[in-house]
Amino acid sequence: MNHGLVQLxxxxxxxxxxxxxxxxxxxxxxxPIIRPVAEHVMQxxxxxxxxxxxxxxxxxxxxRGDNLHTLASALEFLHSATLMHDDIIDNAELRRGKPxxxxxxxxxxTILAGDVLLALANEIVARTGNPDLITCFSKAIxxxxxxxxxxxxxxxxxxxxxxxxxxIITGKTxxxxxxxxxxxxxxxxxxxxxxxxxxxxxxxxxIAFQLVDDAxxxxxxxxTSGKPLGGDLxxxxxxxxxLLYLESLEQKQRAALIAELSQPPIxxxxxxxxxxxxxxxxxxxxxxxxxxxxxxxxxxxxxSFPMSQEKNLLNSIIDFVLTRxx
Amino acid sequence: MNHGLVQLxxxxxxxxxxxxxxxxxxxxxxxPIIRPVAEHVMQxxxxxxxxxxxxxxxxxxxxRGDNLHTLASALEFLHSATLMHDDIIDNAELRRGKPxxxxxxxxxxTILAGDVLLALANEIVARTGNPDLITCFSKAIxxxxxxxxxxxxxxxxxxxxxxxxxxIITGKTxxxxxxxxxxxxxxxxxxxxxxxxxxxxxxxxxIAFQLVDDAxxxxxxxxTSGKPLGGDLxxxxxxxxxLLYLESLEQKQRAALIAELSQPPIxxxxxxxxxxxxxxxxxxxxxxxxxxxxxxxxxxxxxSFPMSQEKNLLNSIIDFVLTRxx
Numbered sequence: 251m252n253h254g255l256v257q258l259x260x261x262x263x264x265x266x267x268x269x270x271x272x273x274x275x276x277x278x279x280x281x282p283i284i285r286p287v288a289e290h291v292m293q294x295x296x297x298x299x300x301x302x303x304x305x306x307x308x309x310x311x312x313x314r315g316d317n318l319h320t321l322a323s324a325l326e327f328l329h330s331a332t333l334m335h336d337d338i339i340d341n342a343e344l345r346r347g348k349p350x351x352x353x354x355x356x357x358x359x360t361i362l363a364g365d366v367l368l369a370l371a372n373e374i375v376a377r378t379g380n381p382d383l384i385t386c387f388s389k390a391i392x393x394x395x396x397x398x399x400x401x402x403x404x405x406x407x408x409x410x411x412x413x414x415x416x417x418i419i420t421g422k423t424x425x426x427x428x429x430x431x432x433x434x435x436x437x438x439x440x441x442x443x444x445x446x447x448x449x450x451x452x453x454x455x456x457i458a459f460q461l462v463d464d465a466x467x468x469x470x471x472x473x474t475s476g477k478p479l480g481g482d483l484x485x486x487x488x489x490x491x492x493l494l495y496l497e498s499l500e501q502k503q504r505a506a507l508i509a510e511l512s513q514p515p516i517x518x519x520x521x522x523x524x525x526x527x528x529x530x531x532x533x534x535x536x537x538x539x540x541x542x543x544x545x546x547x548x549x550x551x552x553x554s555f556p557m558s559q560e561k562n563l564l565n566s567i568i569d570f571v572l573t574r575x576x
Numbered sequence: 577m578n579h580g581l582v583q584l585x586x587x588x589x590x591x592x593x594x595x596x597x598x599x600x601x602x603x604x605x606x607x608p609i610i611r612p613v614a615e616h617v618m619q620x621x622x623x624x625x626x627x628x629x630x631x632x633x634x635x636x637x638x639x640r641g642d643n644l645h646t647l648a649s650a651l652e653f654l655h656s657a658t659l660m661h662d663d664i665i666d667n668a669e670l671r672r673g674k675p676x677x678x679x680x681x682x683x684x685x686t687i688l689a690g691d692v693l694l695a696l697a698n699e700i701v702a703r704t705g706n707p708d709l710i711t712c713f714s715k716a717i718x719x720x721x722x723x724x725x726x727x728x729x730x731x732x733x734x735x736x737x738x739x740x741x742x743x744i745i746t747g748k749t750x751x752x753x754x755x756x757x758x759x760x761x762x763x764x765x766x767x768x769x770x771x772x773x774x775x776x777x778x779x780x781x782x783i784a785f786q787l788v789d790d791a792x793x794x795x796x797x798x799x800t801s802g803k804p805l806g807g808d809l810x811x812x813x814x815x816x817x818x819l820l821y822l823e824s825l826e827q828k829q830r831a832a833l834i835a836e837l838s839q840p841p842i843x844x845x846x847x848x849x850x851x852x853x854x855x856x857x858x859x860x861x862x863x864x865x866x867x868x869x870x871x872x873x874x875x876x877x878x879x880s881f882p883m884s885q886e887k888n889l890l891n892s893i894i895d896f897v898l899t900r901x902x
Contacts, residue, residue: 284722284725335687339688357665358724359728362665365690365721366717369694380707381707384698389699391692391694391698392606392696392699398684399685399689402685403609403685
């Protein structure tokens with residue numbers, strides 16, 4: 251692990267307990283009937299990447315004020331709410347190695363608790379009295395949900411172009427990460443130029459984050475990632491590793507594989523075979539390489555920032571996203 | 577129809593096209609993939625009671641500004657979003673006489689489009705730049721979703737007290753109507769006293785509204801209400817008409833009926849029989865009478881308001897809620 255990543259790990263281990271305390275304080279204020287669902291979801295061991303981004307951007311622009319960790323927790327509530335609805339939609343059994351909320355609490359309470367957490371995120375932001383922050387948040391929710399609908403509409407679409415794929419992951423993942431970064435700058439009353447740089451950083455980091463996620467879905471074992479290998483393949487999601495693999499095939503083979511994938515279910519053995527072909531064929535690695543291009547854009551966006559410890563840590567987050575194994 | 581109700585009808589027919597135009601203008605701005613769902617839900621013939629309340633309260637306190645109908649539309653987006661999630665949860669086939677959104681667009685797009693409309697409502701409010709309004713909205717969403725979770729937790733609970741029942745309908749219905757009223761006063765920068773009066777009016781109107789709704793579920797035919805008779809009975813919801821009927825029975829009969837209801841499915845003929853017993857026994861009417869007490873409290877809250885056309889219309893809304901047949 252390089253020096254920057256070690257520094258980042260130290261910074262995370264310092265901030266995490268404070269972020270978690272802010273999250274717990276909010277959960278305590280919820281109606282008793284919501285608390286068990288909220289606790290299950292929020293204490294499920296997330297990376298807290300989004301709140302960390304908000305904190306770093308706010309500090310980089312000389313945040314003066316209290317409750318930065320509370321504001322940052324709003325991003326995690328928002329993120330978790332989208333995951334709750336997501337897991338229902340994807341019929342996912344596991345989230346971060348634990349049973350997904352809907353498998354424990356049922357469909358209805360999970361949909362509604364997701365709504366509560368979305369509203370809580372907005373309410374936390376409303377406390378800042380800053381309408382720009384609320385707009386930033388509301389747009390993030392709209393864009394994330396819109397991206398997810400586009401992803402569903404594209405299920406089973408083997409003819410998806412790379413541009414369409416990038417548009418979907420930008421919607422479902424990158425805008426929320428963009429908002430995490432931008433909201434730190436807004437809260438700290440940074441300049442419009444700084445805000446734009448934070449947006450560019452966040453957007454590209456977010457696209458890269460999802461590219462790596464999609465690569466990991468073909469390479470990271472359940473023990474490491476907390477969810478089963480090859481979930482995207484099973485769900486009919488044509489992510490980049492699969493698209494690249496299909497592209498590499500001769501027309502006849504490609505047509506045969508598309509025909510096969512279009513008629514689920516596919517046996518477990520055959521699934522493992524396809525996953526292995528994609529993984530050993532280097533298409534997951536190629537997807538990671540694709541992420542590098544976006545991370546370079548993120549790095550460039552940081553260049554205009556004055557030297558600071560936060561800038562160093564943000565650069566390390568770029569390295570973390572590229573090299574992460576879960 | 578009394579004079580006040582005629583006036584109210586005239587006022588609604590004047591405002592409705594303007595509210596609908598504001599709603600349509602917002603839908604046009606949504607991503608193309610969301611629009612069909614949003615249009616289906618928003619153009620489904622709602623009463624637009626909530627936006628109308630916002631408009632009347634804002635005008636009663638001398639609203640100065642543009643886009644009052646846009647702000648008011650936010651209440652309808654919020655309300656519709658909760659209905660979309662609601663209909664999924666209740667497995668409802670019909671909404672306002674038309675197929676419920678999830679039966680046309682599927683579970684996933686409907687959950688997500690609901691999230692988009694919740695976020696859109698927040699975003700519209702953020703445009704006002706008024707953090708008080710945003711807090712009012714976010715709390716309304718949280719309380720509504722919490723009330724719905726409480727309702728689900730109480731499904732099949734024949735031992736529910738009247739107080740518990742009132743708590744549930746306050747959560748799932750009254751807080752949102754309260755927020756519709758309060759947000760009008762906040763937007764018009766009315767006094768804290770006016771705001772409190774609007775809250776009391778809205779809360780009691782909302783409780784009465786749901787009481788009448790629960791009465792209509794036992795008396796209003798599908799042709800009138802747009803949804804099948806006796807839905808609550810089928811869904812295992814112990815609303816006030818059923819609770820009152822159970823209370824009227826001798827202990828042995830009561831225990832027998834509770835045992836029967838606890839083991840669905842109940843045949844269609846038997847359902848109709850129970851519905852008829854409740855309706856002809858006057859328990860739906862008794863529920864409406866209960867609503868009167870809350871409407872009196874709403875009326876009292878209005879007393880402190882200076883004379884105005886809006887005050888007259890708000891009084892007529894009280895009459896409308898009491899006498900409505902759908």
